[in-house]
Amino acid sequence: MGLERTAAMLQGVDSNFHIDILLPLVEAVAETCQRRYLPDDDDGRRIRRIADHVRACSFAIHENVLPGNNEEKYVVKRLLRRAVLDGWQMGIREPFLHQLPAAVAAQMTRGYPELADTVERVSGVIKREEESFLATIDGGLSRIEKLFDSIESAGGGLVGGEDACELYTTYGFPPELLETLAAERNCAFDWNGFREAMEAHGQRSGAGSRVEVFTSGPLDALKKAMHGSEFVGYETLETDGKIVGIIAQDRLCETLAELGPPAVDVRSEPHRLVTIVLDRTSFYGESGGQVGDTGWLEGPTGRFEVLDTQREGGFMLHIGHLREGSVELGQAVRTAVDSQRRAAIRRAHSATHLVHAALQHYLGPHAVQQGSKVDADHLRFDFSHTSGVGAETLGQIEA
Structure with missing residues (x-):
């Protein structure tokens, strides 16, 4: 039995979300969404899900796990986009999730006082992800509604892989989110077809154009x-x-x-x-x-x-x-x-450490490496920051 469920039993409440450490966050979400929290209606379920997702993402982003397309970064992206969709289904058309990390930090301050130090940065990351998804969500939902209508009119019950691939690559709709919406319409989701379509899309778009090695055969x-x-x-x-x-x-x-x-x-x-x-x-x-x-x-x-x-x-x-x-x-x-090329790569590798140190010195400890490309004649260093780097700060970093 989990800690929160144990707390719910000890406190005599009917849901994990109603314990003393989570209910204030649920109420903060309801206030931000300008909705009355009614536990048993659809909006009540959406409000609880938003609270859960914002809390998880606030902790993840605090630890510099940012929204992205790979591994744990994709989990953060998917959670935030599900929360944005919940807000959209309640009629919210503007970014709102970014207002909630402060409530998370306030509620968790006793055990995690360090959360208060990164509220502004976490909120900025969440707002950018909200804006990115909101820019395409209207067209994506319209496409989804047409897709479900065509499935129902044809008497089918399966969301095809090609359609899911189009929604992901064009509108940024995570397949897991589409699967959830499909389940609400009593439709299954073709995961094998989706993977095949994504692989074909990658070949058409030139993804993975470097030499591919053999993982089988x-x-x-x-x-x-x-x-x-x-x-x-x-x-x-x-x-x-x-x-x-x-x-x-x-x-x-x-x-x-x-x-x-x-x-x-x-x-x-x-x-x-x-x-x-x-x-x-x-x-x-x-x-x-x-x-x-x-x-x-x-x-x-x-x-x-x-x-x-x-x-x-x-x-x-x-x-x-x-x-x-x-x-x-x-x-x-x-x-x-090739010894000369290896030496050049070694110099570029050392340079990435110098760049990383300079970024953390002038921008702060949150400016952590998110990726890199170290070659003989150039390097690329990917890092996270809450805003654009000004000319003066850039000059200090380069010096």
Whole structure:
């Protein structure tokens, strides 16, 4: 039994939301929405859900988990958009959730006094997410109503994946939210169709245009045969390794015959690239925003140019093109990382730490890293802040 349910029993109330630490927040939501709180009607249920979601998101954003499209960030985004929709269904057409983190902080101040220090920042993040969703929600709901009407007129009971994909990519409607609305209309939701449609959309829009590694098929067979590649690239840029896998055209090969210089830049045609897997390597596989190494694999019968290195399931995947001779499964090769490029990447990596320190010094501890791209000749550092950075502050950061 959870703590809040235990508290409800001890306090003699009929709902977790009516205990002494939550009821004031529910009442604050009702006041903000200009609605009377009646526990048993639809608006009462919406008010409770808004209170629950705002409380969760206030804590998450306080800890710098911002609304986004991946992992825990997507959870925050989905919770906020569900709360915005609840407000919309009560007739609210302007941002309102951002007024509530102050009530959360006030109610939780005894156990979490630090919440009061970030109320303004949390409110700003929530307001921006509200504005983003409100900009498209009208068109999205109109499209949803037409979708449900067509399903009902056809005597069906399933929201198709293509429709759900369109609503997500065009209007920002999370599929979980659409599934909830569908359930209210006694309709099922086609999750498999949605995933297939999203995958097709990604291919059409160019998403994932970098070289894709194999998470099944030939690499799966290697995973069953060995644990992975030993990486020694922090100690040395050259080492000896044995070829344990050659993947070409999505299948394992025993040999790779002489191909010579390609007629076109193979990097623009990923399907022409070959992947070589070694038991031991000095090549760093892309990770944490830092790009993978390039260089050469040199064996007794051929030379292989490595154009990119990815990591997957403990393996380092050397992706590139055979330039001279041939290579064979089980053959020993010498790994040679491009040392000048690795040094440039190392400098860019160090620069991200300097940028991070400067941002936290001038903007505050909330300016945490949200992502990065560390390459040999440039870097990108993604961070969160409540507003635009002024010219004077930007100059201080750059200095």
